Amino acid sequence: MQRKSKAAFPLASLLALCLLLSACGGSNNAGNSSGSPESSGSAPTASGSSSNDKELELTLAFMGIGNMKEAGLVQEEISKITKAKINATVKLMPIDIGAWTQQVNLLLAGNEPVDLLVTSSFFNYSSQVAKGQLLPLDDLIAKHAPTIQDTMEAAIFNSTKIGGQMYGVPSIRDTAADHGISARKDLMDKYNLSFDNVKTYADLDSVFQKIKDNEPGVYPLVQRSQALTVASEIVRGHIDSLGDTPGVLIIENQDLKIVNLYETQLYKDALQLARKWYQAGYIMPDAATTQEGNNSLIKAGKGFSYLSNMKPGFAAQESTINGREMVTASIVPPISTSDSGTGFMISIPKNTQDADRAAQLLNLLYTDKDVANLIANGVEGKHYVDAGNGQIKAPEGGSNYVFNQWEVGNNALTKVWQGTSPDIWEQTKEFNKNAIFSKALGFSFDSSPVKTEVAAVLNVNNQYKAGLESGTIDPSKLDEFVRKLKDAGLDKIVAEKQKQLDEWAQANNVQ
Amino acid sequence: MKTNDMNQVAVHAIFILLAAFCLIPFVLLFMSSVSSESSIVNNGYSFWPKEFSLEAYTYLWSQKSAMFNSYGVTILITLVGTFVGLLISALLAYPLSRRDLPMRGILSFLVFFTLLFNGGLVPTYLIYTEVFHMKNTLMALIVPGLLTNGFFILLIRTFFANSIPVQIIESAYIDGASEFKIFIRMILPLSLPILATIGLMLTINYWNDWFNGLIYITEPQLFSIQNLLNRMLVNIQFLQQNNLGGQNMAVNLPMNAVRMAMAVVGILPLILIYPFFQKYFVKGLTIGAVK
Numbered sequence: 049m050q051r052k053s054k055a056a057f058p059l060a061s062l063l064a065l066c067l068l069l070s071a072c073g074g075s076n077n078a079g080n081s082s083g084s085p086e087s088s089g090s091a092p093t094a095s096g097s098s099s100n101d102k103e104l105e106l107t108l109a110f111m112g113i114g115n116m117k118e119a120g121l122v123q124e125e126i127s128k129i130t131k132a133k134i135n136a137t138v139k140l141m142p143i144d145i146g147a148w149t150q151q152v153n154l155l156l157a158g159n160e161p162v163d164l165l166v167t168s169s170f171f172n173y174s175s176q177v178a179k180g181q182l183l184p185l186d187d188l189i190a191k192h193a194p195t196i197q198d199t200m201e202a203a204i205f206n207s208t209k210i211g212g213q214m215y216g217v218p219s220i221r222d223t224a225a226d227h228g229i230s231a232r233k234d235l236m237d238k239y240n241l242s243f244d245n246v247k248t249y250a251d252l253d254s255v256f257q258k259i260k261d262n263e264p265g266v267y268p269l270v271q272r273s274q275a276l277t278v279a280s281e282i283v284r285g286h287i288d289s290l291g292d293t294p295g296v297l298i299i300e301n302q303d304l305k306i307v308n309l310y311e312t313q314l315y316k317d318a319l320q321l322a323r324k325w326y327q328a329g330y331i332m333p334d335a336a337t338t339q340e341g342n343n344s345l346i347k348a349g350k351g352f353s354y355l356s357n358m359k360p361g362f363a364a365q366e367s368t369i370n371g372r373e374m375v376t377a378s379i380v381p382p383i384s385t386s387d388s389g390t391g392f393m394i395s396i397p398k399n400t401q402d403a404d405r406a407a408q409l410l411n412l413l414y415t416d417k418d419v420a421n422l423i424a425n426g427v428e429g430k431h432y433v434d435a436g437n438g439q440i441k442a443p444e445g446g447s448n449y450v451f452n453q454w455e456v457g458n459n460a461l462t463k464v465w466q467g468t469s470p471d472i473w474e475q476t477k478e479f480n481k482n483a484i485f486s487k488a489l490g491f492s493f494d495s496s497p498v499k500t501e502v503a504a505v506l507n508v509n510n511q512y513k514a515g516l517e518s519g520t521i522d523p524s525k526l527d528e529f530v531r532k533l534k535d536a537g538l539d540k541i542v543a544e545k546q547k548q549l550d551e552w553a554q555a556n557n558v559q
Numbered sequence: 560m561k562t563n564d565m566n567q568v569a570v571h572a573i574f575i576l577l578a579a580f581c582l583i584p585f586v587l588l589f590m591s592s593v594s595s596e597s598s599i600v601n602n603g604y605s606f607w608p609k610e611f612s613l614e615a616y617t618y619l620w621s622q623k624s625a626m627f628n629s630y631g632v633t634i635l636i637t638l639v640g641t642f643v644g645l646l647i648s649a650l651l652a653y654p655l656s657r658r659d660l661p662m663r664g665i666l667s668f669l670v671f672f673t674l675l676f677n678g679g680l681v682p683t684y685l686i687y688t689e690v691f692h693m694k695n696t697l698m699a700l701i702v703p704g705l706l707t708n709g710f711f712i713l714l715i716r717t718f719f720a721n722s723i724p725v726q727i728i729e730s731a732y733i734d735g736a737s738e739f740k741i742f743i744r745m746i747l748p749l750s751l752p753i754l755a756t757i758g759l760m761l762t763i764n765y766w767n768d769w770f771n772g773l774i775y776i777t778e779p780q781l782f783s784i785q786n787l788l789n790r791m792l793v794n795i796q797f798l799q800q801n802n803l804g805g806q807n808m809a810v811n812l813p814m815n816a817v818r819m820a821m822a823v824v825g826i827l828p829l830i831l832i833y834p835f836f837q838k839y840f841v842k843g844l845t846i847g848a849v850k
Contacts, residue, residue: 146793157681160694344596347600348600348601
């Protein structure tokens, strides 16, 4: 008995020590990574010699979301071009999106060679810059890629600046979005329906009613996911949500005043509409909990339409994904929000072997037709075949290289897929230009000072959001939702956001 | 007598129920994998699908090069990892079990210490990638699993120390056997239960390991089967929960039935080998636990 109690003390103290150490471990890590900028910032840029004598293998890390089985073949073809032009071969490093945050953190913590890296405001762009993990690009671009800025809207190009320096070049894609509805063409034709008279979301009633009456088993409106609910799609065309924390800008106001979305009339009306549709049976009864997305529901014939953001050529894209022909109607005109530029960029991390050569490769991604096309579409004859008219189509039996075009480089230089209008990129350019730009374009919110509140708000969101916004819960619960959000610290987040936005606006001369 | 029977019935009923709770999810898993996609979307998962379809398995078969490749990787690392892991563990545990080993306390403590502490993810990653250059090699899938099994070593040590009388070792010594020969010819054959138990645990660890693959491997041809499955699931989850500025992901996510079929394919071999280990498993576990 006595022996036992003797042994208990050292054990207990060991346990305590263990807890203490693991607690320290967390902050230690943060200390390490934030200590790196001084060591990193100088080394690669200092070697300003732009001679390309030594052959290099440059690594391009990106999100491999599609099918990346034959990335090796594409890499060989790109290397042939880059070898001749900048005396460097290219290594493609696709990283799964689910593992992205973790693998990129580890990559940047170490010294593995990564010369170009896809960065995004959705994936810690600002904290990567704060930790000194990305190199400032202004000088490198002026030296090696002076024409890049002519390829996109100046506002978008400049929106990646942090503290006056840019750390990423946005990919050329649809940087604006309009909002509206996509629906199955077969049913539209069958009942002679059209969206011509639909000016607001509320006008969709008659279309939904027709489907509901005549097509049992088909739900007139389905949601894209738990996060992309009916009400959130309705309001999204009017707001700049400044990241995924509460506190938004109303785009139409063209000001820098952050409001609590959940207390706006806009949001209340959207909830009312969603509720009305739900009660009328237009929305699936289990919309708030189902794990099925819009694409599989449409494919299986269970859904008729869905709301979403759109872009030029959207109907063709959705028809391919759903395996059914779709028609689309735009309801809210295009907007460009704070993350339109920073959403997807290419950056040069501090791990690069040679910043100059990396900048030259970056230049090729935006200016060389063949390189841009190879990375976006793969190798001709293997991953796509010619479809006439300068357009391309998938080879028989599918392709083993499917890249998500919007991620990297100048997509306006790439070959256009069959079914898409040949002048899609001119349309896109016009579309991007004519969008209503958010005043906060380029601002990204650093939520770390209010981490606790953000987590608490997220819990409240999980409890109410999907239910309210899909129409499953009566909008009278909104007051309770807002009250709980306030208890969780919503006001503090909004105040912090406003503070950061004001500082940002002052630094960037935005009023 | 009567009450005894009643007890018997009650106990059996409870255990039948518990066994059913364990088995039913597997049945559902299997039935979902042979459902047609449209019946899953329309009616949800069910034990008796409206429409049967082998579509999912046909799809997996069409991906056979990637599937067989991942299978090959998994089988290879499991075989090599289990064998080497077992050897290293036994070789370390045996001296620790001998009372005549100098500094036995300190060495045992060092092993015990690794149970409580490890270097943390980032330092571990840096050591493996920058000192040993194991990124994107099969070694990255094998080595980390070999070195983190202090628990197994303590289990084996306990077995050696308590189940094998010292007299056996002494008599073998008198008969002129060398230390190594004693270990190979006497100790190992007598320790079959614990070795089989640890072997099975190592096998399961290696078979199910996806984490090492997640952080050390980016080359698709080195993905193990669990890594492949895990990546698929995490990607699907990520895309469902996150709205990347409404960016439309032109991705063809694998269908529900395919995910189920992959899970079936992933666990099948383990289910098949388990019965052969089972008789040792129970014995080995209880021996380790009681002492």
